Amino acid sequence: MIPVAKYHGTGNDFIVVDADLSVPDRRRFATDYCDRTSGIEGPDGPSGADGALFLALEPAFDPPRVIMTLVQPDGSVASMCGNGARVAAAWAADRTGRDEVMIDTPAGTRHAVVGDDEVTIEMGRPTFDPAAVPVARDGPMVDEPLAGLAVTAVNTGVPHAVAFVDDVDAVDLEAVAPVIRHHDAFPDGANVTVASEHDGGGFRQRTFERGVEGETRSCGTGAVAVAAVARRAGRIDDGPVTIRPPGGDLTVSFEDGRAYLAGPVVHEFDAELSPARPRRA
Numbered sequence: 001m002i003p004v005a006k007y008h009g010t011g012n013d014f015i016v017v018d019a020d021l022s023v024p025d026r027r028r029f030a031t032d033y034c035d036r037t038s039g040i041e042g043p044d045g046p047s048g049a050d051g052a053l054f055l056a057l058e059p060a061f062d063p064p065r066v067i068m069t070l071v072q073p074d075g076s077v078a079s080m081c082g083n084g085a086r087v088a089a090a091w092a093a094d095r096t097g098r099d100e101v102m103i104d105t106p107a108g109t110r111h112a113v114v115g116d117d118e119v120t121i122e123m124g125r126p127t128f129d130p131a132a133v134p135v136a137r138d139g140p141m142v143d144e145p146l147a148g149l150a151v152t153a154v155n156t157g158v159p160h161a162v163a164f165v166d167d168v169d170a171v172d173l174e175a176v177a178p179v180i181r182h183h184d185a186f187p188d189g190a191n192v193t194v195a196s197e198h199d200g201g202g203f204r205q206r207t208f209e210r211g212v213e214g215e216t217r218s219c220g221t222g223a224v225a226v227a228a229v230a231r232r233a234g235r236i237d238d239g240p241v242t243i244r245p246p247g248g249d250l251t252v253s254f255e256d257g258r259a260y261l262a263g264p265v266v267h268e269f270d271a272e273l274s275p276a277r278p279r280r281a
C-alpha cells in the first residue's frame, strides 16, 4: 500500500501521489481510483476524483520545485491544470514550510505563492494563435458558430472552446459540449467552457473537461480562458476579475500579458491505496 492524499481546488479534486512511490501503471491507477462510484473512498464513502496528480518534490532548490504530472480519468496526461498546479503548490508547502514553489508542467514552469487562504499561480500567456491552440483555422477562431454556441478558441496551457451565453444554467452542457470537444476544428480536442455575466460582478463559469469527459465543479485553465476571452473582447481590463465555477470563486488577473489564478485549496483526507492491484483489477 502507498499513502496518498486527496485535495481539491474549488471542487476540482485530485488524488495526490508522491512520485517517489512506485506506481507501475499510472494510467490504470488514475482510471480506477478516479471512478466516482468505485474509486478512492473518503471518510464519507466513495469519492473518486477528477485526476491523479503525481508530484515529484525537489526540495533542494530555492524556491523548491515540483514536477507535476496529471493523469486524467481516461488515462490521458494533461499539459496543464490550473487547479492541479495550485494543489501541487499547497502540497509542497505542507512538506517544506515554504510559501513559494516552482511548478514544472509540460506547458512550462509556473511560479506559485501559497498564502493562508489562497494559492496563486502564474499561468503564462493565453494565446489565440490557431497553431498554438491548436485550431484548424487560418486565423484565430473568434465567435464562430459551433453547435449553437459562438465559440472563441484559446490556449491557457490546454485548449479551451469558450462561449459567452446569457445564462450558463440554460446550457445543456452534457449534450452540446461533446460536439465541440470532438469537432474537426480542434485536432487535439478541447475543453468546452461557457460563461455568463454575474450580477455581483465577474462571470459564472461551467466547463466540460477533456480527459474527464464530463463537467467538473471547477477548472482553472477554464477560468483563465473566460477572463482571456473577455479581455480580448474589451469586456474587462487587466483585472482582477472574479470567475465563479460551481465549486467556488477564483480570481484571475493579468500583468504584462501573463495571467494569474488565485483561489482556495483544501486538503480533504489521507488514504492508503494499492499501487499495483487497483480494486477493479
Ligand SMILES: N[C@@H](CCC[C@H](N)C(=O)O)C(=O)O
Pocket: 012, 072, 077, 078, 079, 080, 081, 082, 083, 084, 158, 159, 191, 209, 210, 211, 212, 216, 218, 219, 220, 221, 222
Ligand atoms: N481541471 C484543469 C484542467 C485539466 C486539463 C484538461 N482536462 C485537459 O485535458 O485539457 C484545470 O484546473 O485547469
